Amino acid sequence: MTIPIGHTNTVVVGVDGSASSQRAVRWAAAEVARRAATLRIVHAELPLPADALDLSGMARHALHDEAMRWVRSAIAAAEDTAPGLDVQVRVEVGSAARLLDQESKTSALVVVGSRGLGGFTGLLLGSVAVALSCHAKCPVVVVRGDDPASDGPVVVGLNGAPENWYVVDRAFEEAEARDVELVAVHVWQPPLRTARIAESVGIVWSELDAGREALVAQRLEACADRHPGVEVKKYVVHGSAAQRLAEFSEGASLLVVGSRGTGGLTGMVLGSTSQALVRHAPCPVLLLRPGLAEQMDVAQTVF
Structure with missing residues (x-):
């Protein structure tokens, strides 16, 4: 694939546990296998509301556990699609759009689903896709279609x-x-x-x-x-x-x-x-x- 100057041969995929992001992971994994690249799975945990009381850290811990379940599911989907991939993971608390925009500064491609879970528990991948199309520093793929054709034009x-x-x-x-x-x-x-x-x-x-x-x-x-x-x-x-x-x-x-x-x-x-x-x-x-x-x-x- 064409890689902008200063970027690495890495394909980044944003995940949030939705069916749409799982399709994005599978598409990205197939692309990585085709291009002999590295797959980087990225998840942005949403911050707790400013007025949330979490003195024990239980809410934060629960959100992190959920995030890691989604990441493990994404890794399994990627390995099922293309066994033997080089897979990296990044999980941080913050804005999904901002995190993926940061990744776009050094990656060859950013891949997202067309719709996310929404609400407090997931990424709004639809809005993230729009934001990345305007600001990303590398090409962006929005994976649409329930079962994208692999042999179509x-x-x-x-x-x-x-x-x-x-x-x-x-x-x-x-x-x-x-x-x-x-x-x-x-x-x-x-x-x-x-x-x-x-x-x-x-x-x-x-x-x-x-x-x-x-x-x-x-x-x-x-x-x-x-x-x-x-x-x-x-x-x-x-x-x-x-x-x-x-x-x-x-x-x-x-x-x-x-x-x-x-x-x-x-x-x-x-x-x-x-x-x-x-x-x-x-x-x-x-x-x-x-x-x-x-x-x-x-x-x-x-x-």
């Missing part, structure tokens, strides 16, 4: 921004590592909503689509040379970016998107799109922030 959302290259390149890398095809999708919303108005001002949708298809081909060709064995299918479609990407991701092994994009006629609004996909995509979602591009440009790649 990798789908990537393309926008019109020049800096979108690193999203496309990472999607090629993920497809190559899985030995599956890459499905590249560019979604745009025509500025005029009716064909009659469009015709009256001389707009020909097929010509606009052709221009965007040329742009997509250019983006893909720039990365395809580094990944010659990857079969690529490309689509230029109209509509809501989140909705269309979710449709193309049915049966996919992974959906790759940037966490922010450009709006208007020049591209998709991947800020809002990525947030919608974190909540509704039918497969795991790999989120890449624009700030990672410079680190990943000169990063080492481990296969």
